[in-house]
Amino acid sequence: DAGVIQSPRHEVTEMGQEVTLRCKPISGHDYLFWYRQTMMRGLELLIYFNNNVPIDDSGMPEDRFSAKMPNASFSTLKIQPSEPRDSAVYFCASSLAVLNTEAFFGQGTRLTVV
Amino acid sequence: KNQVEQSPQSLIILEGKNCTLQCNYTVSPFSNLRWYKQDTGRGPVSLTIMTFSENTKSNGRYTATLDADTKQSSLHITASQLSDSASYICVVSSAYSSASKIIFGSGTRLSIRP
DSSP: OOOOEEEOSEEEEOTTOOEEEEEEOOTTOOEEEEEEEETTTEEEEEEEEETTEEEEOTTOOSTTEEEEEEETTEEEEEESSOOGGGOEEEEEEEESSSSSSOOEEOOOEEEEEO | OOOEEEEOSEEEEETTOOEEEEEEEOOSSEEEEEEEEEOTTSOOEEEEEEETTOOEEEETTEEEEEETTTTEEEEEEOSOOGGGOEEEEEEEEEEOSSOEEEEEOOOEEEEEEO
């Protein structure tokens, strides 16, 4: 397996534009997580899915952020409209279970909003 | 309030030396504690996962300890190598009936000098 695949690796966009980040989890993993990492706040869990269903989205910063998982092999994180403070590295991770198992992270998408 | 605190914030040691990183948490109810290694520009990679009943777990030159009574964990690195230069992140999970909470420490940035 190629691991968790995220695209794009880098994204530069203008404030106000819509941004869509994509993630393909490891096949067979039932859990998918979206994280955001900044220098100021470190790693933050935004939302996680179990069997394509959002379980906990309490980490989503505001209504401008939305995440979907239409099937077991694909998830998106959308920001609309984007703002400069959204600039961060966004990681997707997947695991077999939410507890007591290893979560595998993708390479991340570095988002810059100018 | 669920918190995970790591110390030191940064550490510089000479190649070949040992070091110990600390993680204190106030997460409740406790489910597991993980240590991740994150190289610059890459996603975190799991080093160890420890549950309530485990006191110590090793992964090569990395040894993690857990004291569930004092809510403390440490990551000991033996005979450090230049490739150990990275950020080390402590993550504590808490299990509820309907969802799990995953709380991240801010990390320790370790630099190994030749």
